[in-house]
Structures are given as structure tokens and as C-alpha cells.
Amino acid sequence: MSSKQAVWAVVPAAGIGSRMQAEIPKQYLLIDDKPVLQLTLERLASHPAIEGIVIALAENDQWWPSLSLSLSCELLIAKGGKDRSDSVSNALKLLQQHIEHNPWVLVHDAARPCLRHADIDAMLDTLADDAVGGILGIPVSDTVKRVDDNNMIQETVCRQGLWRAATPQMFRLAPLSEALISAAEKSLAVTDEASAIELAGYQPRMVEGHSDNIKITVPQDLALAALYLRQQAGGN
Template sequence: MGKLGVIIVAAGKGSRMGTAESKQYLQLGQKPILVHTLQLFQNIHEVNEIILVVGGNDVERCTGYVQSFALSKVTHVLAGGAERQDSVRRGLEALEQDTDWVLVHDGVRPFVSREHVFDCLSKAKEQDAAVLAVPVKDTIKVVDSAKRIQSTPDRRSLWAIQTPQAFRLSLLREAHQRALQDDFMGTDDAMLVERIGTTVHVVEGDYYNIKITTPEDLPWAEWILQNVRGEEQQ
């Protein structure tokens, strides 16, 4: 099996939510969104440790969550960097040295199913790198800065990438180190791995694994919690 570490990234300000509070700390049911996410991985037996990366001003609050919600697998609560990539790199540096596999997951995705977490990890163990994703439902247009349509890619080739993203730890560390050396900033961890020549495989997830980023997401999240992915359904 090898040791499995999880990096939960929750350092974002969440300006699109339009609230004074960052989105990961908004209440969902009776708990902050972030706590739902942490508990999901806390309850997966195969996870050895969780590294939580948050905004510098939120370290104390999140350390409190770890204690009050008995999140015993959270070994570090770290202040994130300027960009998500910097935050993930800090998480990678904190993982125990004998860790073999790592999952990187968004703190505001509390509804990924355990089955899909394992599917993604299993594919990474075969291929070194795998990400959860779903086929795009809508027609996508490439649009220029003047809002003029430039092209229409074939929808059958388009997938919306989710998290977790699963990697052999040594591979992801190398990808991050190379990006740092080259001053390259990617949009996700898979992009950094692709960039050093490793093929990343897609594992199909589902549309309930939403990223809670705008006010419209909250009622939908409450519905998923009540009907699909609450703790009693996991």
C-alpha cells in the first residue's frame, strides 16, 4: 500500500462568494464547509496524515477545529503562500518523509465520494498520476478579450477537472521543484506533472463533487448534504 498523505488546500480568500467570511468557513449544515471536507478524509482508514494549508490569519481558527472536531490525522496546520501552487508546495514539504502517495484536494469540495477517492488513488498507483474529472455538459466557446467567439472545441474531448488529484509523492515533489526553478505557475498540480513529461490519467467522478465558490452553490450544497452525501450516506 505505502503511506498515504493528503494535502487539503484552503488558503483562498473566496472573493466570488461576496461574503466577509471566506467560503471555506461558511456553515453547511451544522459545521463549516472545511470541517466536512476534513472529516471525509479523517474517516478514510487508509489515510495516514492530513496537512491543512490555510490563510495566515486562519491558522489559529483551524487549529481549534482540529481539536474540537477530533481531527487526529491532521498533523500540521500551515499558512499558505501567495498562490495555490505555493500552498501545495508547503504542504508537500511537511509530509512525513516515508510517505509514498499524496492526494491534493480543495478544502471547498466536501462531497467527493469515498469510492471516487479510491478509484483515483488506484489509477495513480498504476500510472503515477491521476485526477478526478467529469465530462463537460455545456458547449464551450473560446472567447477573446472583446468577448468575441474565436472557436468551439469538440465537447467530447473536454473534461472538467476536479480534486482529489493523486500522485506518487516523489513525482509531484519533482514537478513542483522544477516549476519553482523555472518560475512557472500552473493552474493545478496535474499541469506541473504534465509539464515534466508524465502522462496524467483521468478518472471519471460525478457532478456532486462541486467546488463551493459562489452564493448559488450554497443551496445546491445543502441539498447534496441532505440527500446524497451527508455523513449517513457516505
Template sequence: MLNKVFVSAIIAAAGQGKRMKSRINKQYLELDGKPILIHTLEVFDKIKYINEIILILKEDEIEFCREKILNRYEFRKKIILVSGGRERQESVYNGLKFVNKNAQIVVVHDGARPFVTADVIEKSICEALKNKAVGVGVPVKDTIKVVDENSYIIDTPDRSKLWGIQTPQVFNYDILIKAHEKAIEDNYLGTDDCVLVERLGHRVKMIEGNYDNIKITTPEDLILGEAILNRRKSKI
């Protein structure tokens, strides 16, 4: 079934990375001797069901990324470089304009999540074929509190119903493009692609990912990332 479906992957890597407090953007920082972005791209490059990779970058970093990062490594798939926007949502929409006209499924992933696994990506694609919209996440471990504008607790949601959303988030192309166009029409800025699809009234199926699938955002995340890589290598 998957062999007959054209799947496009959009990798969002145009963020500022201000919390990293680094002179270079976080996706170019190294883990185990390789840029974070390369770790991410290598996972997607090896998945046979993905037909193309669209990499969203800051406009002024496209040539740097091509010459100093991508050309140092070999990829089987063609990687299309696209300029991002001011917000992640605009960047993903820019990427949607470049997907192949035959694309039926679009996988949206954060470039700074290098520990995503192939099995989670493939499972999310399969679920998207059935449900049209899929989010990957994990049940929260902590008790969550809702506070008011003065930081007083006003509610404690049932933890059993709470998930931490990750990426990939995978959609039928027609649904995702409509969701983005509706957000533009309404001048709405969402925190992820799932919420844009939710606004259309379409249900989003959640599937469980893994707790390793962290987003590298702060210097502390780099330390945790090294630990994850060392643990994985010890199991080989």
C-alpha cells in the first residue's frame, strides 16, 4: 500500500534558536561529531516510503547549509531547499508550495528533533492513510496545572488524558493545505500543524512516539542528546 503512495517530508529548520545562546543556529551544532540537522535528515533519507525531502531554512543560510553542511554527506534522496518565513507556520506553508504535485501524504518534522525513529515515522504515515491527520506524542509524566493571570492554580486536568505533542505530524496533503489557507484567511497563528487541522473540524489521531524524541532547544538538551546517543550506541 505505502509503495503506491507519494509521500513528501517537510523538515522545518528555519528557527532562530535564541534559547541555545549560540553564535550559530542550533541545527548546525554537533552531536557525536555531526550537525543535529544531519542526524535528522539521515533518518528520513533511509525510509523508502518517503519520496522527497523539502528542507526549510532561513533564506540567508541556504547557501551555507548546501555548501558547508549537506555537501559533506551523501543522501540518496533529493533534498529541496526552501526559504522559510518569520514564523514556523509560514515556513511550513512555504514548504507546501514546493511539494510534488503527486503528493498524497505530507510528513512535517522539526529539524531539531534528531532522535525520531524510522518505525515511528512509518507508523504515522500508515495511520495518516486511514485517518487523514496524525500527531505523534507521549503521555505526560508530570501533573499539569492551569493557572490564571496572577499565577494562581485554577484547575488540575486529568493527567491520563494529556499528551505532550511532538513531530512528525502527518496529514493528507489536501487537508493540510486547506488548514494553512484557512489560518491565513483568519490571520490565525497556531503552535503546530495539528491545531490548524483541528480548526477545520477534522479529528487528529494521536499515536505514541517515544520520550527520546526531544527537541534540541537549550544547552541542557545537548547534554541529554549526547546521553541518548551513547545509550543507543551501547545497544548496537
């Protein structure tokens, strides 16, 4: 993207991450003595195109005050919602009250601390003039099976054209806000921002990212993320 147009990041961080089987939300678990959420925010804030971050926190979040943050961009705090889409919607509403223009917004998972600046650059460059926006993803390389309720294999699914959706997901502030509100009003379940944009009748673009942009979901992911961060720091 020429001129490095400024963008805002939105981080929904109100979830509890039950699959981690931990006593605290997964975004506050430690990787090399730093909370996952802090690593994620620092990675976003240190990118030169990020003008500010809006984070959506649970109302009873007792761990947030313990973070030692010194970010190089503006930080706004929105109220988290029942679902991810509610948290993102609340964050977008706060941002609309805070600024007058309609910037690109990068919605990024709180539990993806290994996002590379190169992947943000790829999104900004690829989507700069896109009418809709798009998301970061990885082509599916494994053989994919569909099973029934008893885990009996029903078929092998052709993986051609299949991608694993990741984040950031990059859309203009106003259309994304409208799409999320519309989906909520129609009681349509959306698992990511692209789903809402698709339901609004648009086609987002897929941008290929690095496979080390993992989401912390199960306990062993913490060690894997620590390894990836060390590799990235070493220039690998």
C-alpha cells in the first residue's frame, strides 16, 4: 500500500477459552512470562500503519489491569458482548463515536500473538483498492474427511479451493458495522467478520498468510507459539 494508509485494529478479548482447561482466560496465559494478549497488542501496535486499537473486554475482567502495556498507538476499551460478533460490534460503535472517517479496520483474534508484520503488509497491499476487503488465511493442505455423529467417515472432501480462515480480517468500518448489526437483527450466527460481510451479499478476498499465525486454543499451543516467536525474533 503506497503511503501506508493508517488503519485501526479491533481485538475482541472477552472470551473465556474453555478448551484450554485453565483457571484464567487463555488470552492471559503466559508465553515466556508475557500474557498472550499483551504479545498480541504489542505486535499490532508496533506496525507503522496501525493508528489505534480498540479492545473489547468482559465487564468482569479482573486480569486486564495487571498487564504492563506501553503501546505506540492509541488504545480504546469497549464493552465485550455475549459472543465474538457482539464484542466486535461494540468496538466498532465506539470507534465510530471516536473518529469521523471510515478507515479500514483489522479485526484480529486476541489469542493470535504470532502475527507477522509481513502478513499485515500483504493485506494492506492486496486490499488497498478492494471494494469489499478480505481476510488472512491458509490453503488447506491436509486430507479432509467428513464424518457423522458417531465419527464414522462419510466421505473424503476435495480440498481444492478450501482455506482455513484466520485473522486479521480487513473491512471498512461502516460496512462491517452494518453487516454485523444486520446479522444480529436477523438472528444469523456469524463465526467471523467475513461471514457477516458474506451474508450482506459481498465477496471478501482471501489473502495468503504464514502458517505460524496460530490461534491459542489448547494447552500445547502455548509451547508452539513460544517456539514460533523465538524463530521470528531470530529472523527465521
